[in-house]
Amino acid sequence: MDGSGGADRHASSVYRPLADRLRPRRIEEFAGQVRVVGDSAPLRVAMEKGQAHSCLLWGPPGVGKTTLAGLYAERLQAEIVYMSAVEAGVKELRAVIQSARDRRQSAGRLTVLFLDEIHRFNKTQQDQLLPSVEQGVLVLVGATTENPSFSLNNALLSRLRVYRLQSLDDAAMHALLERALTHPEGVKETTGGLPLVMQPAIANRLVAAADGDARRLLTLLELAAQLAADTEGGEAREVGEETLEALLTQSPRRFDQGGDEFYDQISAMHKAIRGSNPDAGAYWLLRMLDGGADPSYLARRLVRIASEDIGNADPRALTVALDAWTAFDRLGVPEGELMLTQAAMYLAVAPKSNAVYTAHNALLATVRQRGTDPVPMHLRNAPTALMEREGWGKGYRYAHDEPDAYAAGETYLPDGLVGKRFYQPVERGLERSIAERMRYWAELDEQAPDRRRPGKADTASDD
Structure with a gap:
């Protein structure tokens, strides 16, 4: 479960949210993420062997990025420094790097820098990390909810191993819920030691509302424990329908506009x-x-x-x-x-065709690749007598005066493109009829005795 790390997780004199109280202290307690920390998974192997490497934890909120960084540092017997890219700048970053260098030289101890929301760092700030990561002055564990392909520069990304964390599935969420209900530091601290009970249907709705976010599940559960009424006899508290309705006032669906x-x-x-x-x-x-x-x-x-x-x-x-x-x-x-x-x-x-889209792309590429092809003389207007004498519009055939309003053999593309065919209608929907009409016109062109550009029409791909 993500959260603002660095606080003494064993302190009991001040309020600590349920999500923090239940933060796993061993990798075996970690919920989900089998591909990353399951048996024989890459990060699990590195942790068990004490192998240090800088990495990036990429995934949605509430899937364990902060917790995983703490467990990793503990296995490496390293000092961990928690930093948020939202609040930190180059000055703070340089101070952490210098402390890590001093710690390594004086005590021989490694430093893990957990940098939350690393995608918030700009290029200059990211570049500040490069020498330290490259030289092993510190082990960088970055956390991001954004696609690192777009949010991190290539130089830094190439030095990090990326671990993709997924939203927790229902099985992992139910296991977490059960742990919260039974753990000594779970909801009993909220209920004054009384057990918290709920029907399976209520538990299912609670899990669904959390939408794969462990922190959200535990936050909802803690609120439910505070609102729950005592059962008859006062031996437990129960989360009922009314309690749940009071909690679930917003859509649980995850959606990040632009992410x-x-x-x-x-x-x-x-x-x-x-x-x-x-x-x-x-x-x-x-x-x-x-x-x-x-x-x-x-x-x-x-x-x-x-x-x-x-x-x-x-x-x-x-x-x-x-x-x-x-x-x-x-x-x-x-x-x-x-x-x-x-x-x-x-x-x-509707019937599907990408013929227009394909023709558009091919034509646009042709326009951009070729020079400024002149408009053929027969397609030009001749608004003045001089232009008419010079040949503007000479030989143009008015389609409406031709049989079927089609000037067989006439050409309309620049000389270097005559015979090219870009639009290739498919045999679906209205384009089936369009394709038949275009084949008919092609036959008329072939039969025309006075074609301007003899030869069969080519497709654009024949270029």
């Missing part, structure tokens, strides 16, 4: 809609709305999906997405959320 959870859930929604699953697409949409995501951002994303993943296979998808956005702006919350859900479900069940 990993945000982008992971956006990705899940997009992929679910692309994969034609209306239930999953709407589920992730509502998860984000419930977590406080900006509805306008979600509406923009739906519009993007309508063009990127559906395109001309069902052009109505773009209209549906835009209409849902407009309706939400007019109705607001909660009524407008239904329109966004409707749009997400429509996009999910």
Whole structure:
């Protein structure tokens, strides 16, 4: 469980939260994280062998980053210094580094620097750590809830072993709950020594409300113990339905606008809609709305999906997405959320095509890679007599005067791109009809006796 470390965990003369009282003192008491500290897991092996190395603990709140750092330092028989990147600056960091250097030289003792929220350090502050980590002056244990690929510079990240910690699963949370109910320093300190009891359904709801966060679970449990009423006979206190309702007034879902959870859930929604699953697409949409995501951002994303993943296979998808956005702006919350859900479900069940998206990318790459290709003379306007004499617009064929309003053999791209085909409609939805029409036009081009650029049309990939 995370928390502000450094306090004397054995002090009993002042109030200590339940989460701090139950902080594991041995690695065997640590909840979850089998991939990191389970038998034969890399950090567990390093701890058992007393092997020091700088590392980064990356994971959501309440999964044990601070506790794990303390246990690691204890196994290394090292002095541990707790520091928060929110409060510390270069001056404080230099003081810790100097103390670590002096401690190593005078007493031969290692220093572990636990730097919480290390992603808050800017590049200059992160660079201050490099020599000390490189030379082993101290062992850095950084903690972050942010993706280190984006929040830490490469020089520092390359010197740290990254351990990914996950939210605790229900089994680990129930085990933690049971430990809190039975441990000598558990809830009995809150209830005056009385046992705290609850029905399995209440326990399940408490675990669900904590959402994989051990600290949140213990905080809720401590509050529940304070509010719980004595059972008949006064032999215990019971957490009932009313107590639970008084506690659970906020959504337990984890959501960090602009962080990993945000982008992971956006990705899940997009992929679910692309994969034609209306239930999953709407589920992730509502998860984000419930977590406080900006509805306008979600509406923009739906519009993007309508063009990127559906395109001309069902052009109505773009209209549906835009209409849902407009309706939400007019109705607001909660009524407008239904329109966004409707749009997400429509996009999910619509026929899919990324032909427009692919053509857009290929055309944009071509535009940027090539020079300034001149507009062919026959496509230019001739607003003056001089331009007409010089050949502007000469030979242009007006499509409406041609059979089926199609000028067979006419070309419209610059000379260096004639014959290239960028848009390749799929055989789904409306694009099936578009593909048939384009094949028909291609046949007319082949048969045209006066084609400007003879030869079969190539796809963009033939370049």
